[in-house]
Amino acid sequence: MLMKLNLLKGTVLLAVTMFNQQELIAQMYVSPNSYVFVKNEQLFVKGDLELNSATSNMYLRDEAQLLQGTTASGVNKGVGNLSVYQEGTADGFDYNYWCSPVGNVLSATAVNNPFGVAQLKDITGLTTANDPVLTAALNGTASPLTISNRWIYKFITSNTYANWVYVGNANTINAGEGFTMKGTDGTSANNPGANQRYDFRGKPNDGTISINVAPAMRTLTGNPYPSAINLNLFLRDPANLAVMNGTAYFWEHNDAVDSHFLAAYQGGYGTYIANNGDFSPGTYTAATWNTYNNDGTLNTAGVSTGSTYKRMFTPIGQGFKIEGTAVGSAQMKNAYRVFVKEGVLNNSQFERIGNEVNGDTWGDIQNVAGVDYTQYSNKELPQIKIHTVLNNQYSREVALAFNGQATDGFDLGMDAKAPEYNLPNDAYFPLDATNQFVISTLPFDINKRIPFAFKAASQTTFKVTVGNTINFTDAENVYLFDKQTGVYHDIKNNFFEITLPVGVVNDRFEITFKDAALSTDENVLGESLTVYQNNSTNSLTISNPQMMDLKSCTLYDVAGKLIFTKNNLGANSEYTFPTSNLSDGIYIVRVNTNTNQEMGKKVIVKH
Numbered sequence: 004m005l006m007k008l009n010l011l012k013g014t015v016l017l018a019v020t021m022f023n024q025q026e027l028i029a030q031m032y033v034s035p036n037s038y039v040f041v042k043n044e045q046l047f048v049k050g051d052l053e054l055n056s057a058t059s060n061m062y063l064r065d066e067a068q069l070l071q072g073t074t075a076s077g078v079n080k081g082v083g084n085l086s087v088y089q090e091g092t093a094d095g096f097d098y099n100y101w102c103s104p105v106g107n108v109l110s111a112t113a114v115n116n117p118f119g120v121a122q123l124k125d126i127t128g129l130t131t132a133n134d135p136v137l138t139a140a141l142n143g144t145a146s147p148l149t150i151s152n153r154w155i156y157k158f159i160t161s162n163t164y165a166n167w168v169y170v171g172n173a174n175t176i177n178a179g180e181g182f183t184m185k186g187t188d189g190t191s192a193n194n195p196g197a198n199q200r201y202d203f204r205g206k207p208n209d210g211t212i213s214i215n216v217a218p219a220m221r222t223l224t225g226n227p228y229p230s231a232i233n234l235n236l237f238l239r240d241p242a243n244l245a246v247m248n249g250t251a252y253f254w255e256h257n258d259a260v261d262s263h264f265l266a267a268y269q270g271g272y273g274t275y276i277a278n279n280g281d282f283s284p285g286t287y288t289a290a291t292w293n294t295y296n297n298d299g300t301l302n303t304a305g306v307s308t309g310s311t312y313k314r315m316f317t318p319i320g321q322g323f324k325i326e327g328t329a330v331g332s333a334q335m336k337n338a339y340r341v342f343v344k345e346g347v348l349n350n351s352q353f354e355r356i357g358n359e360v361n362g363d364t365w366g367d368i369q370n371v372a373g374v375d376y377t378q379y380s381n382k383e384l385p386q387i388k389i390h391t392v393l394n395n396q397y398s399r400e401v402a403l404a405f406n407g408q409a410t411d412g413f414d415l416g417m418d419a420k421a422p423e424y425n426l427p428n429d430a431y432f433p434l435d436a437t438n439q440f441v442i443s444t445l446p447f448d449i450n451k452r453i454p455f456a457f458k459a460a461s462q463t464t465f466k467v468t469v470g471n472t473i474n475f476t477d478a479e480n481v482y483l484f485d486k487q488t489g490v491y492h493d494i495k496n497n498f499f500e501i502t503l504p505v506g507v508v509n510d511r512f513e514i515t516f517k518d519a520a521l522s523t524d525e526n527v528l529g530e531s532l533t534v535y536q537n538n539s540t541n542s543l544t545i546s547n548p549q550m551m552d553l554k555s556c557t558l559y560d561v562a563g564k565l566i567f568t569k570n571n572l573g574a575n576s577e578y579t580f581p582t583s584n585l586s587d588g589i590y591i592v593r594v595n596t597n598t599n600q601e602m603g604k605k606v607i608v609k610h
Contacts, residue, residue, distance in 0.1 A: 033059040033083060038130065041067040045230070045342035045369050048072070052207065054083025057108075061207075062130050063087040066344045068230035068319070069207060072371050073337050077114040077210030084108065085207040086124075086132070087229045089320040091199045093186030095142040097256045098154065098270075100322030102181045102225025105205030107174050115208050115227075119174035120150050120184065124202035126193040132202045137172050143187040145199050154185040158223040160215055160327065162424055179212040179335055181223035181322030203229075203320070212335040216246050216327030225322035227335055233370070234317045235277035235285060236339040239416055246331040249416030251275045252324040253314065255290035272324065272422030275314040278404055278444040282365075282379035284315045286386055288400045288419075288441050291426070316343040326420070342369040383473050385447070387481060389455075389494070389514070390470035391430035394463055399430050400470060401440075403514065405447040405477070417444040427460030430467065433509040447477050449516050455483065456509035457501075464502045469495045478516035486511050487563040488591040489603045491518040501562050511563070534592050536606035541583035543606065545594060550574045552597040559591045566590065582608050 028048045033039055035056035039046070043065040049072040054061060060083050063069060069085065071077075085105055093099045106116030124132035125148035136149040143151040152171040157180050159168065167183075176182050187199045194200035207229050214224045226232050238249045256270040271290035278285050317323070325333060365376035386404040393399065409417050413434045419442035421431055431439035433456040443453070457465055469481050481495040492499035533546040545556060553572035558580075559565055566585065572578060585608045592604045 033061065033081070035059055038062060040064070040130070041069070043067055045070055047342075047369065047371075051078040051080060052209070053079070054081040054085065054206070057082050057084075059083035060130070061085045063229060064129070068342050069228075070230050070340050070342060070369065070371055071207075071209050071228075071337055073210040075211055077208065077212075079114045079207055079209045080111055081206075082108050082111055083206075084204045085229060086130070086202055086204045087319060088126070088200055088202055089318070090194065091184075091186045091201065093184075093256065095144075095151070095186055095188035098183045098185055098254060100181055100223060100225065100254045100324075101184055101320050102179070102227050102322045103176065103203060103205075103208075104227060104229040104319050105203050105207055106178055108206045114206060115178035115210070115212055116206060117174050117178070118176045118205065119170075119172060120152065120155055120182075121172060121174070122203060122205045123148070123150060124204050126191070126200060126202050132204065143185065143199075145187040145189040146191040148191070148199070148201075149187065151185060154183060156183045157181065158183075158221065158324070160217040160220040160222055162220050178208050179214045179224055179227045181225040181324075183223075183322075201320075210337060213332040214325070214335065215331075216325065216333050217330050218327055221252070221324045221326050223322060223324050224333075224335075226317040226319060228337075228340055229319055230340045231316045231318050231343040231345075232335070232339040233281070233341050234275070234315055234339075235279075235281050235283075236372070237333075237335060238275075238277045238285075239281055240334075240336075243333045244416055246327055246329045247333050248326045248328050248420065249276060250326060250419045251314065252326075252422045253290075254322075254324075273314075274419045274422050274441050275323075276417060276419045276442055276444075277315075278406055278409070278417040278442070279384045280379075282374060282376060284313065284381060284383045286384060286402050286404045286419075286442050286444070287314050288388070288402050290422070291397055291399050316341060318343075318345045324422075338372045340371045384444070385475040385477065386473045387475055388470040388472070389430075390468055391457075392466040392498075393428045393430070395466075399441070401431060402442045403432075403453065404442065404444040405475070406444050407446045409444040409446055411445050411451075413440075414444060418442060427458075428463045429458045430465060431456050431458070449478055451516065452484070453514040454509065455512045455514050456507065457503055457512070458507045459503050459505055462502060462504055464500065467492075467494050467499045468497065480516065480518070482515045482518055484513045484515050484519075485563060486513065488559045489593050489601065490591050490605065491515065493518075503562065532594060532602060534594060534602070534604040534606070536582065536590075536608055538607075538609050541581060541610065543580045543582050543592065545578040545592075547574070547576055547578070550576060553578075554595045554597045554599075555593075556580070556595075557593045559593070561589045561591070583610075 030050045031048045032053045036058045038060040040062045045068050047070045091099045103118040106118050109116045123135055125135050126132050137152050138149055143149045155170040156167040157170055208227045212227050216222055252272040255273055273290040275287045276285050365381050368376040384404045384406055386402050389401050391399045418440050421439040421441045432443040433454050434440045467483055482491040483494045483499050484491050531549045536543055552574045555570045557568045587609050590606050595601050
């Protein structure tokens with residue numbers, strides 16, 4: 004049932020639970036000296052909202068949200084304000100990426116107007132607030148709310164650090180554009196125990212909002228509405244996939260570092276793709292915390308890695324970057340809007356961590372598109388998170404996700420490029436000749452061999468292991484196969500460590516789910532030959548009691564460096580090779596017969 008609701012003079016308190024998806028408000032008019040107060044619920048206005056005068060207001064409190072059903076450009080009217088709270092997670096030294104749900108009130112008819120940080124009010128009561136103090140000082144404070152305008156920037160269609168656009172106090176952040184802002188120091192009575200709670204006040208954004216994109220260029224955007232959105236719908240919309248790569252990049256920071264100097268920053272971008280359909284959770288890889296040089300380029304010395312967040316439902320105010328593939332505009336639409344409160348339980352986080360999801364399907368999620376979410380799984384695709392520690396300084400997380408609708412090659416919207424353009428040392432999936440991927444989605448096959456690459460700007464030590472698996476039960480183990488040494492390294496239960504020189508290695512290593520060294524041929528050969536290291540005599544011995552004709556014996560160190568090769572060994576009963584000149588460590592022996600049988604053996608040299 005559709006209703007037209009006119010709110011006339013007097014204060015009005017709405018118990019919004021009276022409205023549900025069958026009882027929508029067709030239009031809402033709030034007269035002068037009236038307000039709408041919504042607490043802990045959603046208000047769904049099918050058409051336009053008119054906050055008629057400067058004394059006509061709407062207050063969204065305790066995670067209340069406004070959904071609107073306009074199918075084209077926004078049509079909100081009036082010169083009143085919508086007020087909605089959102090909390091930052093950064094202190095006075097760290098950034099959050101934001102996208103405003105409101106714009107300036109320019110006129111009764113103008114909608115989706117530019118925003119400025121002066122619209123972030125200092126909360127004094129349930130419906131009252133003061134203007135913030137805007138300062139050029141380096142640090143902001145929570146009480147009274149003081150925002151440092153030194154750190155307000157936006158980023159539009161660029162891949163260069165120098166192209167961040169300074170905004171400061173200006174009202175030049177267009178609807179759909181994201182912006183950076185550092186948090187505040189101290190606490191406030193309106194939100195004890197947290198750094199800041201902002202009151203966004205202005206005309207609510209509504210309808211289709213365009214976001215400029217360009218090939219291989221990033222744009223900072225985000226959720227531009229006073230409700231959550233289903234990010235999958237934005238990323239998977241065919242019209243959007245025609246101009247962007249279907250990936251969202253979320254800034255994360257190490258809040259243990261307190262500095263305004265760029266060279267001291269530690270942060271990076273987590274990566275999200277909707278590789279599981281429109282209505283089930285996608286895959287997210289945590290940020291690699293990098294440090295930065297003074298010119299904004301990446302340094303090799305980072306610390307640890309970021310956190311795993313739930314990103315499917317993007318909360319009010321959350322900003323993220325997208326990457327274009329063509330000149331044009333990606334579009335945010337009301338059809339993506341949902342009523343989902345924040346928390347891991349709901350797959351909606353503004354950089355906050357909570358509990359795990361319970362149950363196999365969603366509950367009843369109110370949404371503009373009219374989708375019955377109870378018919379869809381809330382489980383992530385089966386996936387393997389692989390962690391690579393680089394020089395014992397920072398960790399790159401990559402994900403293998405398994406979906407029968409994917410291919411082994413690149414699939415738009417199902418495979419995700421690395422968020423950094425130029426990380427000097429890295430580990431990744433080489434899905435094509437030019438890009439590095441941190442998420443690869445493909446159909447599962449127990450016999451599959453998945454290339455895995457390393458890049459080193461200087462000699463680098465890599466330690467590889469499976470960090471965790473999600474809903475993955477199709478294989479008992481995960482291996483990293485070294486094609487040069489022929490050895491399968493168990494990375495599900497152990498670390499594989501290797502030191503590589505400068506360069507890119509993208510054709511030597513593979514992720515596998517079976518140890519082919521345990522094949523029938525090698526088992527048979529292993530019954531005929533015995534390979535062992537005798538450390539008391541400093542010698543490597545091959546016992547060949549069946550006098551098999553051996554073609555070669557090759558010895559590698561654990562990094563794959565060739566130590567020696569002995570050819571045309573013949574059919575002797577025993578072979579001995581001196582190892583007194585070798586350093587202590589693990590070595591790999593490969594023995595080949597003239598019938599092309601092969602076996603591998605790890606040995607330990609210790610003097």
